[in-house]
Ligand code: C2E
Ligand code: MG
Ligand code: MG
């Protein structure tokens with residue numbers, strides 16, 4: 001019949017697919033309301049200087065506490081926010097919140113601390129981004145040099161020319177830029193010199209899986225070489241996902257500048273972060289000054 005084709009297509013839309021689509025829609029409308037219902041919050045994970053073990057900054061990590069579903073992981077809701085464009089409003093909120101919180105800590109402690117904020121590809125290509133960043137900095141009264149924006153290789157490579165322009169405009173504000181999850185995407189240092197980035201965040205895949213004795217896999221052998229190359233390009237290197245003392249020792253020997261990971265502290269709520277800051281400073285060797 002005439003309507004044969006159309007109805008034929010529906011045969012491929014199975015009950016399971018229907019259920020999946022429905023679940024996604026439900027999650028999507030819940031996410032739309034999450035901001036106004038204050039279900040979003042930021043957790044902070046400290047970043048430590050390898051040489052002094054002092055906390056030099058923190059990464060802001062977004063959390064969604066849904067009243068029924070509980071805690072929804074970023075791996076689930078960030079891609080959804082990205083697909084629907086909600087990430088732009090959420091990202092603007094993250095920037096303002098992170099800057100405000102960091103400035104509070106800077107004032108209480110009386111020393112500079114840096115905060116880093118993740119940007120997804122869609123945010124990087126949002127014409128409002130630079131204005132959002134400016135607003136967040138101005139509102140918080142925070143020195144721009146204390147803000148770092150984390151970008152991924154894939155968002156830089158999506159439209160390299162447009163990305164480079166945006167990065168130049170961001171750099172002109174006086175902040176710092178880092179490449180997150182380095183090594184998981186195109187993993188090429190050769191393109192990095194085109195972008196005005198300051199920091200390379202070495203992905204966990206480059207950390208050796210160390211047992212009791214020092215034993216490096218292939219990936220572990222690459223880390224010192226990457227650090228060396230990054231330093232040649234005047235980039236600082238931060239290792240993320242440091243879970244053990246052995247891996248920390250390995251990274252220090254490899255010449256990493258900063259570390260972040262469960263071995264030191266998980267991402268935590270602001271109150272707990274503050275406790276960590278105080279105890280960490282007291283415990284850090286050479287932190288008496
Ligand atoms: P990411 O930026 O690479 O963040 C690091 C992730 O590793 C975080 O996962 C953190 O909790 C986790 N992590 C930290 N230390 C360790 C460790 O020692 N071991 C292990 N196994 N994991 C560790 P999380 O918080 O689930 O965030 C996942 C991703 O979601 C982030 O990866 C980032 O890409 C994205 N994300 C989080 N917050 C935001 C945000 O505000 N905006 C955007 N656009 N993306 C965000
Ligand atoms: Mg990150
Ligand atoms: Mg990362």
Ligand code: MG
Nearest residue numbers: 180181203240
């Ligand atoms: Mg990651």
